[in-house]
Amino acid sequence: MCTAVGLIEGDDVTYGTLRCEQDFFKTGLYVGEMAGAVPHGGGTMAWENGWTYTGDWRSGSRHGRGELIGGLSIYRGDFADDRFNGQGTEITTDGQTYTGTFVDGSRSGPGVLTWAVGSSSQEPLTGAVRLEGEFSMQGATRGVLTWADGRTFEGTFEGLSPMPVQGTLTDAEGARYVEFDRDRWEFVEVAPPPPPAPTPPPPCGG
Structure with a gap:
């Protein structure tokens, strides 16, 4: 009023x-x-x-x-009905900057999350500088994470942090299919998933 x-x-x-x-x-x-x-x-x-x-x-x-x-943030971009909706950039006081798609006030869709140098201190995100991929209301779901030392992880994520789950880690040892073990708090090598079954040919007519 x-x-x-x-x-x-x-x-x-x-x-x-x-x-x-x-x-x-x-x-x-x-x-x-x-x-x-x-x-x-x-x-x-x-x-x-x-x-x-x-x-x-x-x-x-x-x-x-x-x-x-x-x-704790500055948002610049599209609004609809009082909420972040469309394309925008959100800068938070903890050093994160997200540029991408928003739906009903939440990050949702393709986007890029970057960290200021030194702001990502939780393992395995220590030294992380960029995550490009797909986001949802629960955080990143799939994308490519890059660290300042040149390591990359391409795979799935969960949570708002966002925490790597499973995918390909490329570092000084080469490319390895890994998952993040939260008990050991480190990446461990695992067997890659089997390739998808070939699509059967369509039945012959006649």
């Missing part, structure tokens, strides 16, 4: 200041274009909890392109 503080009426757009009450963000002060007494068009909202959003609005919701700063 918003209350007008100051308005400038134009031929096609109303510009001014609103004071808005929202459940999560609490009280916010909006400056920009509006329709009726809600943000609509381009504008900036600054909330009393320190969060700010600058960008496009539609009928009171963040919708279009914009930048949201607050909590």
